[in-house]
Amino acid sequence: MTDAAHDLARRLGRQAEAVCRHYLSAGRRQGHYWQVGDARNSPGRSMFVRLTDSVKGHAGKWTDAATGEHGDLLDVIRESRGLPNFSDVVAEAQAFLHMPRSWQVAEAPVFRTNSPSRDPVTSACRLFAAAKPIPGTIVETYLRKRGITALHETGSMRFHPRCYYRPDPREPIQPRPAMIAAVTDLRQRVMGIHRTWLAPDGSDKASIATPRRAMGHLLEHAVRFGRPDNVLATGEGIETILSVRTVLPSLPMAAALSAAHLAVVAFPPDLRRLYIVRDNDPAGDRARDSLIARAASAGIEAIVLSPALGDFNEDLRAFGVDALRAGLRCQLAPDDVGRFMVLSP
Numbered sequence: 001m002t003d004a005a006h007d008l009a010r011r012l013g014r015q016a017e018a019v020c021r022h023y024l025s026a027g028r029r030q031g032h033y034w035q036v037g038d039a040r041n042s043p044g045r046s047m048f049v050r051l052t053d054s055v056k057g058h059a060g061k062w063t064d065a066a067t068g069e070h071g072d073l074l075d076v077i078r079e080s081r082g083l084p085n086f087s088d089v090v091a092e093a094q095a096f097l098h099m100p101r102s103w104q105v106a107e108a109p110v111f112r113t114n115s116p117s118r119d120p121v122t123s124a125c126r127l128f129a130a131a132k133p134i135p136g137t138i139v140e141t142y143l144r145k146r147g148i149t150a151l152h153e154t155g156s157m158r159f160h161p162r163c164y165y166r167p168d169p170r171e172p173i174q175p176r177p178a179m180i181a182a183v184t185d186l187r188q189r190v191m192g193i194h195r196t197w198l199a200p201d202g203s204d205k206a207s208i209a210t211p212r213r214a215m216g217h218l219l220e221h222a223v224r225f226g227r228p229d230n231v232l233a234t235g236e237g238i239e240t241i242l243s244v245r246t247v248l249p250s251l252p253m254a255a256a257l258s259a260a261h262l263a264v265v266a267f268p269p270d271l272r273r274l275y276i277v278r279d280n281d282p283a284g285d286r287a288r289d290s291l292i293a294r295a296a297s298a299g300i301e302a303i304v305l306s307p308a309l310g311d312f313n314e315d316l317r318a319f320g321v322d323a324l325r326a327g328l329r330c331q332l333a334p335d336d337v338g339r340f341m342v343l344s345p
Contacts, residue, residue, distance in 0.1 A: 005090075009073060012073035013059040013061075020049055033050060034051055035047070038064055038215060039079035040082075042217065062076065073093075074089055077096075120216045124182075124190055124193040128190060133159070134151070135151075141201070148243055148246060159178075163197065177202075183257070184222070184223070186268055191217045194213075194214045194223060219261065220261075221265075222255055222261075223241075223257065224252070226252035231336065235312075237279070237311065238255045241277060243312040250340050259283035262287040272301065273300065276292070276303070278307075280311065328341070329341060
C-alpha cells in the first residue's frame with residue numbers, strides 16, 4: 001500500500017465504528033469489535049472489525065474467521081459498494097471523511113488476503129466440495145438423535161471433519177467437525193453455505209458460543225430438498241424442514257435458515273401452492289405474514305403449517321412421528337395428503 005493510501009486507511013480507522021455503521025449496516029457492535037457476515041455486508045457473525053487501537057492491531061483492521069480473509073476499511077468500502085477501481089474507493093472514502101477531492105492516492109491493490117479467493121460464493125463452493133456425503137458420518141448420527149429419519153434427497157448436505165471455527169480474532173482457529181449445507185438459487189447453483197459445528201460423537205451441537213454460521217449470498221436462496229414441483233414447503237431451519245419430510249417425504253422443501261430470509265425466499269416460476277412451515281414465535285409470525293402477502297400478489301395459494309410447540313422438530317421429539325403425521329394431515333390441502341404423505345400402517 002502507498003503511504004497516501006495507508007494514511008487514508010488510518011483516517012478511516014479513527015472513525016471505525018462510524019464507517020462500520022455506514023458500510024456494514026447488517027452487523028452490530030460486540031465489545032471492541034464490529035461483527036458482520038463479511039466485507040460485502042452480508043448478515044452473519046464471522047467477520048470482526050477492530051474498533052479501537054490496541055497492542056493486537058490498529059482500529060479498522062478486520063478478519064473473516066470463515067474464510068481467512070483480512071484487510072482494512074478501504075477493503076470494506078470497496079467490497080460493500082462493489083467498486084471496481086481503487087480510484088473509486090478513494091473518492092468514496094474521501095466523501096465519507098469530508099476530505100477535499102483534490103487529495104490524491106495512487107492506484108494500489110486492495111483486499112490483502114491470505115485466501116485464494118475473496119468471493120464468498122467461491123469460498124462456499126470450495127468448502128462444500130471439500131466435504132463428503134453424510135451417510136455413515138456423525139451428521140447422520142446427529143440428525144437421527146433429533147428424530148430425523150428421512151435422509152433421502154439430502155445431497156445438499158455434507159460432513160466436514162475439520163471445518164474452521166474462530167470465536168473472535170483474538171483466539172486461534174479451531175478445526176471442528178461440522179454439518180455443511182449448500183444454499184442454492186432456483187437454478188441449483190451454490191450461492192453460500194450453512195455450517196453447524198457438532199460434538200465429536202454427533203450427540204449434539206458443539207459446545208461453542210455460535211455453533212451455527214452462514215456465509216455467502218443467502219438472500220432469496222435456501223437449502224433445498226427434493227425435485228422442484230408446483231407445490232413447495234418452506235421454513236426456517238434445516239432440522240425443522242427435515243422433521244416435516246419425515247411424514248411428507250416426497251414434498252419438495254426449502255430451508256431459508258432464518259425468519260428474515262424466509263420472508264423473502266424466491267418462489268419457483270411454476271409454483272402454485274406454498275406451504276409455510278412456521279416457527280411458533282414473533283419472528284415466525286412476521287415471516288408467515290410476509291409470505292402470505294407475497295404469495296397472494298403472485299397468485300399462489302399459501303397454506304400455513306403450525307407446530308404445537310416451538311417448531312416441528314420439537315414436536316417430533318416430544319410427541320413422535322405418528323402424532324406429527326396426525327397434526328400435519330389436518331393442515332394439508334386434501335389432495336396433497338395422498339400425494340405427499342406416508343400414511344401409518
